[in-house]
Amino acid sequence: MMSDFFANLSLGFSVALSAAGLGWCFIGVALGTFVGVLPGIGALAAIALLLPLTFGLEPTYALIMLAGIYYGSNYGGGIASILLNLPGTPTSAVTCIDGYPMARNGRAGVALFTTATASFFGSAIGMIIMAIFSPMLAAAALRFSAPEYFSLMVLGLVAAAMLGSGSPFRALAMIFFGLILGLVGRDLTSGLLRFTYGVDELYEGLPLVAIALGIFGLPEIIRNAGHLQRSRIRSKDITFASMIPTRDEVKRAVPAAIRGTGLGAFFGALPGTGGLLASFMSYALEKKVSKHPERFGKGAIEGVAGPEAANNSAVQTAFIPTLTLGIPGDVIMAIMMGAMIIHGIQPGAQVLTSHPDLFWGLTASFLVGNLMLLILNIPLIGMWVRILSIPYSVLYPFIIAFICIGVYSVNGSVVDLGVLLFFGLLGCVMQYLKFEPAPLVLGLILGPMLEQNLRRGLQLYRGDYTEFLTRPISATFLLISLFIIVWSFWGAMKTRRMRRQMRAAEEQAAE
Amino acid sequence: MTKWKMNLSRRMAMGLMGATMLTGSLAAPAFAQDDFPSETITFVCAFPAGSGADVLVRYLAEAVSETSGATVIVENKAGAAGNIAAEFTARADPDGYTVYVHAGSSTAMNYHLWNNPPIDPRTDLRGVAAINRQPFYILVPADSPHQTIEDLNAFLLEAGEDATYSTTATSGRVLGAAYVQALGVNPVEVQYATGPDALVDLMSGAVDFGVADPVFAMVHAEDGTMRVLATGAGERMGIAPDIPTLVESGLDVAQIGWWAAWVPAETPDDVVMKLNEMFQAALEDEETTAFLNSMGGDVWVASPEEVDAMMVESVDEAEELVEIADLPKN
Structure with missing residues (x-):
């Protein structure tokens, strides 16, 4: 078992450290950092845009590069958050809370250094967890039939709704909306078309890339374009010397990063939650365990180190369900899964045995890529800071044009551009009404799988619903889902009661 | 190369x-x-x-x-x-x-x-x-008790509606339907989007047999996980002369x-x-x-x-x- 593990890892490193492996990894992480730094265009847009360009590549290198964009963007996202208070990626929104105040206190260098090192730590541990647990999960996955997949997806959707950063009711509404959108297209069981209204292009369902880019990309650009603020950061302000933290800062940052990594590894592996939730949870945890919670929001280094470690470790472990079960944890993973399918590799338990070079090469490339990012982000930080001075009036039209090209290139269909436009506008409305897009897209991705597995389970077991409750793995997932629901309602009730008590106390004090 | x-x-x-x-x-x-x-x-x-x-x-x-x-x-x-x-x-x-x-x-x-x-x-x-x-192919997992298409036919005739089979793609659905109709049985059909989707349920015996696309059938016949019992084509294929047709077991199926x-x-x-x-x-x-x-x-x-x-x-x-x-x- 142990010798297998090292043999696998050495196979992985032989792929990741080959000239092509290193090259594509570097291109991926550099591009990832670039798009991460730029507000408005995230890893999702970049991956969707570059997907067609990877068709001619060996699948392993294509995935190494696309994955590099994903985790690279998390490093880059921290830079814009700290220097401009503009989160380059949704996951780095938390980094703004304490990172930007740190920059205003003249500790920008330290904040950037913390982001890079905490991210590296989180990623490295996440990668090790992935290397250890994936084969175990893949072995278990061979016992997964339709009921297990169905219950796991229920768990993912419940977790996304209940544990998200916003209101659980809004999230639930968005998930159901996503599930309904997932009905569009051909029903696998009967072969009938549903809700396509004569549009043959919708035969395979609504185009995921167009929706994701529309609902995540366009509103972000439109919103940022609304307040065109020119950055006043000069790259020479961020010197190497300014990045060295004090001993006290190190002492506070290290345990935060360790806790963040643990949280991130757990939530990353859970389908439906991912890095965003992990970083919010880590921030809340740091605030709770701190002896000085009042410093949070004013430049507490724990508030940068914890969430950054959390979201990077989540990014790595998010590959576990994608690669071993074929269930994408978030939108980016769904696109990565699409990339695998396009390259003729069906994600699932067989990947480890049928394409060990791909799985272990990808895993090893995470470590290599994160080391590259450490170098890109500490000695070369000045270069990225300069990118922030590109005027948005130049940048945004380009990004929108690239989004349109990217969407069109997937299917060569004009209908997809219509879908992009529609969901872009919808995204703006949703942003205004504070509905989050992530649960919607998750519902759309998991919906068809959820339905297929429910109906397939009923076909296999002659319409017997109890099969979903009596099969042990399936029952466990459903129990955890139930626990999450009860726990979050109990939590909501507790906060409401506390708020009421506080209000009563205030009123008493006022009298 | x-x-x-x-x-x-x-x-x-x-x-x-x-x-x-x-x-x-x-x-x-x-x-x-x-x-x-x-x-x-x-x-x-x-x-x-x-x-x-x-x-x-x-x-x-x-x-x-x-x-x-x-x-x-x-x-x-x-x-x-x-x-x-x-x-x-x-x-x-x-x-x-x-x-x-x-x-x-x-x-x-x-x-x-x-x-x-x-x-x-x-x-x-x-x-x-x-x-x-x-053609599409009829297959069972390697550890299935059914060694030949005759074994499978006999089993299906006995099991009736208790048997299940997996299909992928329209061609698979059509071949599966023609096969069971020619045999005069009515097992439950379970649809899968792709061959690999059906793999786990085939291997675990959740379905009794599968109607699979040619690529899936050839790949898994070669790696030893599946046994191909029959071809849906009317004549034996040049690439797999050992695999019998359904016509040979007296069924009028040639697709x-x-x-x-x-x-x-x-x-x-x-x-x-x-x-x-x-x-x-x-x-x-x-x-x-x-x-x-x-x-x-x-x-x-x-x-x-x-x-x-x-x-x-x-x-x-x-x-x-x-x-x-x-x-x-x-």
Whole structure:
């Protein structure tokens, strides 16, 4: 078992450290950092845009590069958050809370250094967890039939709704909306078309890339374009010397990063939650365990180190369900899964045995890529800071044009551009009404799988619903889902009661 | 290294070509047809880049381009089970530069699956050349008690409605339906989107047998996880002479998927003949044969007239098959 593990890892490193492996990894992480730094265009847009360009590549290198964009963007996202208070990626929104105040206190260098090192730590541990647990999960996955997949997806959707950063009711509404959108297209069981209204292009369902880019990309650009603020950061302000933290800062940052990594590894592996939730949870945890919670929001280094470690470790472990079960944890993973399918590799338990070079090469490339990012982000930080001075009036039209090209290139269909436009506008409305897009897209991705597995389970077991409750793995997932629901309602009730008590106390004090 | 494992730069170039194919076809100037092909030929693929079908179309594009010297690119017009690509080709300029490469059997089936089929493949398309014939297969996991198709038949007759089987793709549903109907049994059909989706349920015995596409069947017969009991084709396949047909066990089931190439109906004869020669030259190549065999089928060389005749036959057959499998019309 142990010798297998090292043999696998050495196979992985032989792929990741080959000239092509290193090259594509570097291109991926550099591009990832670039798009991460730029507000408005995230890893999702970049991956969707570059997907067609990877068709001619060996699948392993294509995935190494696309994955590099994903985790690279998390490093880059921290830079814009700290220097401009503009989160380059949704996951780095938390980094703004304490990172930007740190920059205003003249500790920008330290904040950037913390982001890079905490991210590296989180990623490295996440990668090790992935290397250890994936084969175990893949072995278990061979016992997964339709009921297990169905219950796991229920768990993912419940977790996304209940544990998200916003209101659980809004999230639930968005998930159901996503599930309904997932009905569009051909029903696998009967072969009938549903809700396509004569549009043959919708035969395979609504185009995921167009929706994701529309609902995540366009509103972000439109919103940022609304307040065109020119950055006043000069790259020479961020010197190497300014990045060295004090001993006290190190002492506070290290345990935060360790806790963040643990949280991130757990939530990353859970389908439906991912890095965003992990970083919010880590921030809340740091605030709770701190002896000085009042410093949070004013430049507490724990508030940068914890969430950054959390979201990077989540990014790595998010590959576990994608690669071993074929269930994408978030939108980016769904696109990565699409990339695998396009390259003729069906994600699932067989990947480890049928394409060990791909799985272990990808895993090893995470470590290599994160080391590259450490170098890109500490000695070369000045270069990225300069990118922030590109005027948005130049940048945004380009990004929108690239989004349109990217969407069109997937299917060569004009209908997809219509879908992009529609969901872009919808995204703006949703942003205004504070509905989050992530649960919607998750519902759309998991919906068809959820339905297929429910109906397939009923076909296999002659319409017997109890099969979903009596099969042990399936029952466990459903129990955890139930626990999450009860726990979050109990939590909501507790906060409401506390708020009421506080209000009563205030009123008493006022009298 | 076979041709299929092309060197990196070559594959990259293909990928980049794919990405820029739209601009490429627009930029080419129009020439007279006397020296066909003088422009870039576009193979239309009905499935997204990277799908099994796309792999086949891209391989042929590469092979035809290599043997004829013409520039051939692939354009993916995915959607509606091939209707979009078929209609795109039927409405293209009939100059031979837009060639639809797809399964004729599915194109024929589609004509009966839509209430208002966008094209009639018998009159709106003109056959250029055939490519291969590949059936779906009946298989069981390697540890199944059923050693032969007779074992499976006997089991199904006994189990009746308690038996289950997996199907993938429309061709799989149709073959499965025809098989169980010919046998006179009524097991429960469980649909899967792809072969690998069905793999776990086949291996665990959750379904008793599977109707699988040729690639899935060949791959898993070779790695020892599955045992192929019968071919859906009426005759034994050249690539797998040991696998019996269903006809041999007294069942009147003979279905074969066939791939071919088409151009718009109005395309002139000389252009069609030239294209036919280009395809034939590519199919004569040993590596092409080996590749098509690895996709689970036999190479099929045919004249444009034979392709047209096969389409007429397939459209007739498909009507009956759609009825047997009880497939709904959209």
